[in-house]
Amino acid sequence: MKRLVRKKISSISFGIFSPKQVVEASTAKIVTPELYDREGYPVDGGLMDLRLGVIDPGLRCKIDGGKLKESFGHFGYIELARPVVHIKFVRTILDILRSTCKSCGHILIPVENAKRYMAILDKVGEELGFEARRRKIKVIVAKYRAKDKCPHCSAKQGKIKLSKPYNYYEDEIRLSPIEVRARLEKIPEEDLPIFGFKSGEFRPEWLVLTIMQIPPVTMRPSITLESGERSEDDLTHKLGDIVRINQRLFENINAGAPEVIIEDLWDLLQYHVTTFFDNAIAQLPPARHRGGQVLKTLANRISSKDGRIRHNLAGKRTDFSARTVISPDPLIGVNEVGVPELMAQSLTVPERVTEWNKEYLRKFVVNGPKKYPGANYIIKPDGKRKTITNETKDEILEELDVDYVVERHLLNGDIALFNRQPSLHRMSMMCHRVKVLPGKTFRLNPAVCNPYNADFDGDEMNLHIPQTEEARSEALILMLVETQLMSPRSGLSIVGCIQDAITGNYLLTKELVMSREEAINLLFSCGVQDFSTLANKEKVNGKEIFSVLLPKDFNFKGKDKSGNDVEIVNGELNSGIMDKANLGQESGLMLRNIYEKYGPSYTATFLGQISKLGIGVLSRRGFSIGLADVDLSDEAMEEIREVVRKAEEEAYKLIDMYSEGKLEALPGRSLHETVELRILEALNKARNKGGDIGMRQTKENAALVMARSGSRGNALYIAQMTAVVGQQSLRGKRISSGYKQRTLSYFKKNDLSPAARGFIKNNFKSGLTPYEFFFGAMTGRDALMDTALRTPKSGYLYRRLSNAMQDLKVNYDGTVRDASSKIVQFVYGEDGLDVSKTKGGELDVQKAVESAIEGKK
């Protein structure tokens, strides 16, 4: 077996190559713009030279002999006929030119002051960065510039200007790159540290290119189209331009062509070299393909979201992953994920063959890749991988022995990471245990929808299978659903019962009574097998059934959603109703107590059991809604209509007063605002009153139960269905614009009446008039727009925050430090507590005190 050599990169240095280094590091000098000869073989000295690496199958690199994908590629170089300025260093060169003498090259600071300024500059450089240092030099030099003379040789200094993008002028006379380079060469070595450059490793004249490095072909592979035609990479195109112009320039210079022609070619060379580095310079027209498409050159490859850094380096792709639509399955555990069998056959887990599991693993190989549970590959001890097929199967079975690795299909109980984008917090990727199920979707327990922020309207999620023991154990210990029940954001539980599970438990603990048989049947369906704790009576009530699930030494005192006491003594629910306040997510007070006392894994099972109980109750009892449920008696309807009519009357009265000028303005408000406010107030009051009448009249129905238990909806929704929908408002005001001085063309101009400003007096059952419907649509769209505008904004804020803070960690001494060990906080959060280990951000002192005192008794 090949011995692996593990090396760790300890640092990466950045710097600038000298022309000499470029030549030394190169394997080929490029002299011709031709790419391939007539046979399609790369030309020597061309841009696809075989010494630069290979991108064609079958060919070998001339330097390292490697085939395609074996050879990394090598750099080459071209000698430029005339020097050109590197576009990315234009500003640096300008700053250097301005602050050094044109004749002696010294920095324009008197020798006696140099030391003092050096200290200042070092400080600026350290505090504000490298660029600030250069700016500071400019300020210092400007002081001496006023004299116009070099403090060293007294030569008169010209005024240097930059004509963007890359031409320098001194007193209106152009400085050619040759002259610029000559000046930079004059700068003495001892002046470089003042600029913050490292002397010995850097010379300013290197910023003007005389030799250009050619990237290896492997960095710019060409694509062979279906027609057999080759399509070259953008970089190759650009390099071709450079080489072509460079050759022409050489020829013209050698032929002694007139200066004008040389200048023109020189400019063109400068342009091509510039756009090779960066094709998005403001003052330059970008280089284009023949079709007009802008070329993507070096700088454009690196930057932006789909550039090299953010797309390839900071974000990587992975094997052993899967993605499909999700659907709910309340009957699997909260820490399980249902994986389709088809996926389980192509996602594999490597398992090493030992003396003890040899027979067990052989079975997978016998089944092969087509039959579940089988295996797809084996890995021999020498690292070679073998596919299992019907042909190879017998041979593999023969040789399979200790130290082989079998990549077997996914089995129940395997570890998987489950994730849904956007991954906004750490609970967006949790570890689940695999449960292979028929069908083609991922199945998850609806209780974990909240941390993933998932629903089942077509959401897709990703699954990853860890391949090593380290990864598996880390996932299991740190990322398992149970361990993530408490949110590190607030210290409250983030997983809890939802919807039917709450409704079911609410009904059960509130009113249901059933025969013992039924109760046992129900409990068995949620996984209880020991019924000795169930009251031995003909008829058992819901509270007694619920109590069977509770641990026998559990005590709890709390409140339910409507504020009544809930009391659990020794695992018996004595009084109170189980609703959202005790079971729901982000509240779940009872669940949290269970979590604290019995730990994560118990809580997960418990949660699974009570969800199943709730759902079981509902499916046995039945839970449905019909149109008759939102019916009101005629008297009630009449009463509501009366209330609305009165409110409208009041509104009209206010409008009359307003138009007659009798209305008194509220302090700090204009007259118009006052009337608006008072109408709004009157109408809202009417809606609430109407709603109350409706609620009073509504019989016990499913919607009401859901609202009371907190599982879905609230009283307002019911009121809107049965009584009045109410005022539609945009940004806290009545709807006021749309057409000129009116909301819809149906109304008269300047109509302030309730109906004309978005008051919906109908209810959803009776149906809305067309204009009422429009008002409803208006507010609906406003809400949509708000969300659409907000998402990118908050996304960017999140990216900035996480980028700024990702290096902060707690050290062994308890301090919070950043990557360069700078202390940010001496104690995390001023007390060193982990929010997810606390109760809503606070240590439960009361409980600790009580338990200590009680323990004594």
Added chain:
Amino acid sequence: MKKEHQDIIDQYSEILPPYILGQIDQYLPSSSTKVQVEKVLSKVIEAFETAKVNPGECVGLVSAESIGEPGTQMTLNTFHLAGVAEVQVTTGLPRIIEIFDAQKSIKTPMMEIYLKDSHNSVDAVRKFAAKIKSTLFGEFAKEYSLDIFDQKLQVLLNKEFLADHEITAKDLAKSIKLKSKGFVIVVEDDRIIFEHKGKPEEIKELYNLKNKIRLVKVKGLKGITQVLPVKRGEKYLVLTAGTNLKDVLDLPEVDVTRTTSNDIHEVYSVLGVEAARQIIINEVFKVIESQGLNVDLRHIMLVADIMCVGGNIKGITRYGVVSEKASVLARASFETPVKHIINAALEGEVDYLTSVVENVMINQPVPLGTGLPGLITKLK
């Protein structure tokens, strides 16, 4: 609370934070014995130690997630303050962005001015509010009339308004003297007349004068455009739109210990970086609370700390906190990568790969959490 209990508890002030000791104090039954107290303390210490953060915990990222994740649930709208139409309050996501950007000028600068106990009455607060509100000359003027023939500008004043503010036309004229150089000012009962000194010039100048004097501050403190006296609990306080912390703190009526501004940079320049950090925490917390979200204070503290750690305020932008990072690759992975790489090359920077992204880039374990300890197993 019995004295001996207090004494025992005090011994633990090094180990437990004061607020926890306070809570022990509160929950401890007064009948408990000395042994019990000690048992309670050891129990609390045990609970405290188990709830501590683990070394290597990436608290920064957890905080960023905790604040970034509910960002999608915040509104974009601004609201009016307590019934005053002119006073708007930026809340929700825009305000959070404003704070974290450490923007120099914020959309709705505001102050909460508390008064000393001696001034805690409706009248005193009203009077104080009127005093600090900056009133412009234009607010006193009822009518401007340009006399083209005589080259005069006549300003008719609102008498009631003058009386309200206890100002006479003469005081008014005095306050605009500086801005109306080159004009003779004649004050009549309820009007002020401006005349050219000497040579008559273009009418345009008179017109310019009108626009100029309109914006002259006559009274109050600069920048405070609106005042609103309110009662909060037993205390009367003045809310203002516009801030001028420095001048307000100089006033004798003001309770200096509680008066604040929501402008971070202003607080920083007046009261220093610690105060600014507290303002960041308070303001962010206020927004998050008003949106009905639940984010632990510790997360906000950490963000505030990283913004203030250098002794000055830095926003969470490519110019602020991110530019401070030691690693070239970490900076480059955020924004403007080419610029960072070019500068690193010029400077000859070395990246020692101590933070997260660089290690992700080169496929090495990150120095956080389980990637932190260098554990070596000793084989027998």
